[in-house]
Amino acid sequence: MNGYQLHMDQVCVSFSGFKAVSDLDFRVRQGELRCLIGPNGAGKTTTLDLICGKTKSTSGEISFNGAPIHRRKEYQIARAGIGRKFQVPSVFRELSVRENLAIGDSRLPGILANLFRFGSGHERDRIEELADLVNLKDALDTPAAHLSHGQTQWLEIALVLAQNPALVLMDEPTAGMTAQETRKTADLFIRLRGRHTLIVVEHDMGFVRDIAETISVMHQGRLLAEGSVEEVSQDAQVREAYLGSGGIGHA
Incomplete structure (x- = not known):
């Protein structure tokens, strides 16, 4: 696994013929705080669903701590050390x-x-x-x-x-929060970094900028780009698909 705690290899999932996630390769190291961003319908929430077992992949493999989990039931994946916070509390x-x-x-x-x-x-x-x-x-x-x-x-x-849990999946944790609550949540996530592995799906780009170590950008079910805030902000494909000319600070 080359040091990766979570490893998704060529993962696909289709709903009534529509490919929500297509040939996704996604890797996260232990203790990392990874932000997963992209436009609506990019496949971000579906990716979290695949990791926690809520949705089963059509093809590909998902491994956690070196063991395949894509055929396990949700409760078995939770017991293996994966926790999930959904969009609606x-x-x-x-x-x-x-x-x-x-x-x-x-x-x-x-x-x-x-x-x-x-x-x-x-x-x-x-x-x-x-x-x-x-x-x-x-x-x-x-x-x-x-x-x-x-x-x-x-x-x-x-x-x-x-x-x-060793791995925590967070789906839009700051949705509906005030600016002060969002700042406190950013501080919380920074404190959690290293104690847990975190994958955070978020649309608030100011929040992403404050907490992210590495950002993965999804578009049309695929991984479009990956890197630091600066690297992603300057990526021409990411700007065209999602961020616009203002970059992460103005998305």
């Missing part, structure tokens, strides 16, 4: 932030079992650490239904991190 709205995190931090099946289990010193420390990491320490006893949209996004990020 999904939390237990009737429960507090603390109770949500207690469930997320547990390996026990069933919501009630987790709530009755909650309470040891170690668990409290772990929950407070997660809440502090995602800027929710002052909201631990707030029902999730009363959180702002940005805070709800942070809570779902914490629920993914609670399982301590």
Whole structure:
């Protein structure tokens, strides 16, 4: 695998004859923060779906930590160490932030079992650490239904991190956030870099510029370009397909 934690080799997937992803070669190293960008319909979310097993490839191979995962079920891929945050936050709205995190931090099946289990010193420390990491320490006893949209996004990020996945897939994590919330999320992702491998699909190019180590650009289901912010900004094909003449700062 040449040092790559995630390796997608000639991966294709078709829906009713339409190739959403076509001959995709995509590689990510352990601890890397990779941003995946491109116009709507480029295949970015489908790529995350392929990695986590939500969508099965038509052909090609996907390997994680040296083992093929493209034929595994979603729960098997999750147990192998891949966590996913979707575009629309999904939390237990009737429960507090603390109770949500207690469930997320547990390996026990069933919501009630987790709530009755909650309470040891170690668990409290772990929950407070997660809440502090995602800027929710002052909201631990707030029902999730009363959180702002940005805070709800942070809570779902914490629920993914609670399982301590080696690879975290983030689909538009700043969608609907205020400018201040977006800045705090950028700081969070920079802190996570190296502790987890992160693949972030995002349309906010200011956010991408702030966090990206390497950017991969998709177009029409294929990998169009890859490189640093500067390299991608100056790529003529990327400008034509997606960024325009203003580059990443004005996309």
